[in-house]
Amino acid sequence: MNEAIHTILNHRSIRDFQDKQLTDEQIKMIVACAQAASTSSFIQAYSIIGIKDKEKKAKLAHLAGDQRYVLNNGHFFVFCADLHRHFLIGELEQKDVMTSIESTEKFMVALIDASLAAQNAAVAAESMGLGICYIGGIRNNLDEVKAVLKTPEFVIPLFGMAVGYPEEINEQKPRLPLEHVYHEEEYQQNNEVQISQLQDYDEIISRYYQQRTNGKRGDRWTAQMASMLENPKRMYMKEFIEKNRMNLK
Amino acid sequence: MNEAIHTILNHRSIRDFQDKQLTDEQIKMIVACAQAASTSSFIQAYSIIGIKDKEKKAKLAHLAGDQRYVLNNGHFFVFCADLHRHFLIGELEQKDVMTSIESTEKFMVALIDASLAAQNAAVAAESMGLGICYIGGIRNNLDEVKAVLKTPEFVIPLFGMAVGYPEEINEQKPRLPLEHVYHEEEYQQNNEVQISQLQDYDEIISRYYQQRTNGKRGDRWTAQMASMLENPKRMYMKEFIEKNRMNLK
Numbered sequence: 001m002n003e004a005i006h007t008i009l010n011h012r013s014i015r016d017f018q019d020k021q022l023t024d025e026q027i028k029m030i031v032a033c034a035q036a037a038s039t040s041s042f043i044q045a046y047s048i049i050g051i052k053d054k055e056k057k058a059k060l061a062h063l064a065g066d067q068r069y070v071l072n073n074g075h076f077f078v079f080c081a082d083l084h085r086h087f088l089i090g091e092l093e094q095k096d097v098m099t100s101i102e103s104t105e106k107f108m109v110a111l112i113d114a115s116l117a118a119q120n121a122a123v124a125a126e127s128m129g130l131g132i133c134y135i136g137g138i139r140n141n142l143d144e145v146k147a148v149l150k151t152p153e154f155v156i157p158l159f160g161m162a163v164g165y166p167e168e169i170n171e172q173k174p175r176l177p178l179e180h181v182y183h184e185e186e187y188q189q190n191n192e193v194q195i196s197q198l199q200d201y202d203e204i205i206s207r208y209y210q211q212r213t214n215g216k217r218g219d220r221w222t223a224q225m226a227s228m229l230e231n232p233k234r235m236y237m238k239e240f241i242e243k244n245r246m247n248l249k
Numbered sequence: 250m251n252e253a254i255h256t257i258l259n260h261r262s263i264r265d266f267q268d269k270q271l272t273d274e275q276i277k278m279i280v281a282c283a284q285a286a287s288t289s290s291f292i293q294a295y296s297i298i299g300i301k302d303k304e305k306k307a308k309l310a311h312l313a314g315d316q317r318y319v320l321n322n323g324h325f326f327v328f329c330a331d332l333h334r335h336f337l338i339g340e341l342e343q344k345d346v347m348t349s350i351e352s353t354e355k356f357m358v359a360l361i362d363a364s365l366a367a368q369n370a371a372v373a374a375e376s377m378g379l380g381i382c383y384i385g386g387i388r389n390n391l392d393e394v395k396a397v398l399k400t401p402e403f404v405i406p407l408f409g410m411a412v413g414y415p416e417e418i419n420e421q422k423p424r425l426p427l428e429h430v431y432h433e434e435e436y437q438q439n440n441e442v443q444i445s446q447l448q449d450y451d452e453i454i455s456r457y458y459q460q461r462t463n464g465k466r467g468d469r470w471t472a473q474m475a476s477m478l479e480n481p482k483r484m485y486m487k488e489f490i491e492k493n494r495m496n497l498k
Contacts, residue, residue, distance in 0.1 A: 002252065002376050002377070003251065003252040004252055004253035004256050004257075004372055004373065004375075004376035007253050008282045008285050008369050008372065008373055009281065009285050011287070032258065032427065033254060033257045034430075035424040035425070035427070036257050036258050036260050037260070037368060038260070038262060038383045040385045041477060042422065042470075042473070043477075044424065044425050044430070047431075047436065048430060048431050048432070049432045049433075049435065049436060050431060050432070050433055050434075053434055056434060056435075084443075085429075085443060086474055086478060088440060088443055088444055088447065089471045089478070090475060090478065092444060092471055092475075093472060093474075093475035095475040095476065095478065095479040096479055097475060097478035099484075100477075100478040100479070103482075103484060104486040104490065104497065105388070105484070105486040106478075108360060108407070108486065109385070111357060111361060111364070112360060112364045112407065112408065115360070115361045115364030115368070116364055116367070116368045116371075119364070119365045119368035119369060119372075120257050120368060122287070122365075123253055123257065123369070123372055124253065124254050126253075127251050127253035132287075134289070136290070136358070139357075148435070150436045151436045152438055158357070158361065173291060175293065176284070176293050178277065178280055180334075181284060181295070181296055181297060182280045182297050182298075182299060183296060183299070184301075185299075185300055185301070185302055185305060186298065186305075186397070186398050186399040187296070187329075187400045189399055189401055191337060194334060194337055195337055195341060198334065198337065198338065198341065222338045222342055223342060224291070225335060225338050226339060226341075226342035226346060227344065229338070229344065229349040229350065230339075230344040230345055230346055230349070232348040232354075233349070235354065235498075237354040237357065238352075238497060238498060248487060249484075
């Protein structure tokens, strides 16, 4: 197993960081790695905002649901889908780019671009001995997050990433069995097979929690997912996207 | 510079592969790395379809705009946003999960999940000495791609990834200057500054093409982007997503 694969397989989200800040050199290297990711037709439709300021971090931590690791970390990144520079390009080159910019397709492209960049940043940081945690919680209150980060139209903050020196290292939660996620030649369409795979996985997850809690807790994954999904979250998202002129046409 | 960072910074898309197939061991390792990526609230909302069959690859190559490297490679992956198992979970656990599943928020979660997994797969493959190329072209004709891959409702094929032993290694195109993509503390809102950064980048890209073509070609990036964006592509995307019950509510 090579070093990169070792880093990747060893990933776990870190939520307790030492009080030690990243150097500018480390930050630049992480961003350079983010930028080295593939980008759809070279469109580079994302931006990264890096936050050192404790007050700004505290505001974001509160907006993300009072997550202490948004405040206490070595550096905080926010990854944004960004078609703002492409809007400017339309004006600069005097071409009508708005139908593209307002399309669901380009929204997807920007999301995918930002996510590929972010995962490169994550692997790079972890390969340096740092820990990371993605923060989807910034999508809880995007109007307020937008005000803190001063993002203009055509920019959607997608998620944060807390990076830093790990204080505590968590265990890894077992993923879905490979054969449930990976399909050979075509999608495995048999619902009964899928359900029985889900039930096998429930046993794995249940055992995992039992071992960690001395038998006190034995949640099944399907139950966790069902209770999460029966409470819809962030239902203002479409409205926020359209208000910010990315649109979903 | 450690090995993982070296791999990441050394990335370029490979479009010419040797006629040598990946082993099942290599495929499994790449998928295991994909699965090790972070996933929003452990939702694991993606699937990967791996294609060895030459006839299927040929069909997909044609649908993706006659891209020869979709046919000729060591293995072809398709990454899908997938809430199908969560739909099944709703039935299994007798909870109403449909409002969540049909939300723009969960569509974004599935896209981000799939993309983080894909970029782990990309880095893992490259660390093994393999080359990769993302194939957004499969979104040209998703109804037909869906028929080839037999994806059910709640599943959206997002992009392919051709993987294999590189035959020819391309140069790396210079990315946007770091200070254009990376903002400190808050988004750099000054449009004049952004435009002047874009013009600096145009010179870099123009020089890059001139050097590669002995002065025959000197495209500017902003001109490339403007002419790409004035021709909207894949405008059926929203309709396809809604037809497949992911929805964008």
